[in-house]
Amino acid sequence: MLNCHDATRLMSESQERPLSMIERMSLKLHLMMCSGCSNFKEQMGSIRLMTRTFAKGKNEQEKK
Amino acid sequence: MTNEQNPQIESGSQYDVLTDGVFLEDVRRQMLKFATMQLGDSHQAEDAVQEALIGALKNAASFGGRAALKTWIFAILKNKIADTLRQKQRSVNVSSLQRDGDEDEDFSELFDSKGFWQPEERPVAWGNPEASLREGQFWIVFEACLEGLPPKQARVFMMREFIELDADEICAEVNLTTSNLHVLLHRSRLRLRECIENKWYLEGEKNVELS
Numbered sequence: 001m002l003n004c005h006d007a008t009r010l011m012s013e014s015q016e017r018p019l020s021m022i023e024r025m026s027l028k029l030h031l032m033m034c035s036g037c038s039n040f041k042e043q044m045g046s047i048r049l050m051t052r053t054f055a056k057g058k059n060e061q062e063k064k
Numbered sequence: 065m066t067n068e069q070n071p072q073i074e075s076g077s078q079y080d081v082l083t084d085g086v087f088l089e090d091v092r093r094q095m096l097k098f099a100t101m102q103l104g105d106s107h108q109a110e111d112a113v114q115e116a117l118i119g120a121l122k123n124a125a126s127f128g129g130r131a132a133l134k135t136w137i138f139a140i141l142k143n144k145i146a147d148t149l150r151q152k153q154r155s156v157n158v159s160s161l162q163r164d165g166d167e168d169e170d171f172s173e174l175f176d177s178k179g180f181w182q183p184e185e186r187p188v189a190w191g192n193p194e195a196s197l198r199e200g201q202f203w204i205v206f207e208a209c210l211e212g213l214p215p216k217q218a219r220v221f222m223m224r225e226f227i228e229l230d231a232d233e234i235c236a237e238v239n240l241t242t243s244n245l246h247v248l249l250h251r252s253r254l255r256l257r258e259c260i261e262n263k264w265y266l267e268g269e270k271n272v273e274l275s
Contacts, residue, residue: 003179005171012250016224016231036186043257046193050260051225053197054206055098056135 002030007037011044087130092117095141102145102222104215112148116141142227149223149237174254187257190265202264209259217252224249 002010007030010023019027031038092113099109120137174185181187196202210218223234235245 003175004181005175005179008254009246009250012253013246016246016249036181039187039189040257043187043190043193043261044253046190047253047256047260048225050193050197050206054203055138055226 002026004030004034004037007031007034008040011037011041015044015048084130088117091134091137095137098138098222098226099141099145101218102227103148104219108148112141112144116144146227146229146233146237171251171254174258185258187261188265190261196264205263206260209256209263212259213252213255217248217255220245220248221252221256 007027010019010027013019031041095113095116096109099112100106103109103112116137120133120140123136124133174182176182210222213221220234220238220240223229223237224231229237231242231245234240235242238245240248
């Protein structure tokens with residue numbers, strides 16, 4: 001049974017490597033029961049989007 | 065501004081970035097900050113920025129406006145930084161890899177002894193993150209959170225998410241094992257997430273709770 005620390009680790013690593021079948025299954029089970037980690041999952045996507053937007057468009061937003 | 069018949073700019077009707085000192089200075093400042101963070105060396109950062117700017121501005125006239133030009137300039141800078149990092153790797157700079165004793169942190173403030181979220185640290189829903197991207201104030205918070213990361217975490221995070229290098233390239237350039245890299249990225253994401261949540265998404269609600 002995965003704990004939250006391991007679940008966040010897998011979610012982080014999934015951005016660098018494909019997870020194994022077993023990892024995906026246990027993560028999925030964990031996420032079904034854990035709202036905190038479900039939020040974490042969403043937020044990983046948001047943070048990636050934020051960082052890339054930050055790299056490109058920050059100047060335009062600042063100026064106006 | 066005095067743009068007296070610059071021979072390089074044939075199509076006179078177009079926006080001429082070379083006369084826009086404010087824009088150039090602004091971009092240069094951002095580039096420098098970015099490059100210094102990546103390279104950890106202000107001289108090398110200056111060089112990379114200089115070369116990238118010169119390279120980009122040679123073709124400036126073919127860009128329709130600032131936004132497109134800026135994206136282009138940063139793309140060139142990213143390549144320059146990647147080159148510099150590769151050269152650096154060859155002249156192994158051990159000291160810069162060892163300065164991070166501060167990264168043996170534990171995360172017991174975030175997780176309990178069984179590895180589950182501490183009740184007050186459990187991630188909350190962020191509402192509408194896309195809307196935040198349009199708020200100037202948000203980017204100040206975001207930048208502060210990035211700068212709050214321990215140096216090595218910040219560096220690999222930026223390599224991964226800004227420069228968009230893949231894991232193997234980062235490992236080779238910073239001389240890390242794959243599992244080290246995973247640990248660093250995991251920590252940086254935990255921290256950054258927590259910081260953004262606390263400093264941005266909970267700020268508004270905090271006032272309500274305190275009353």
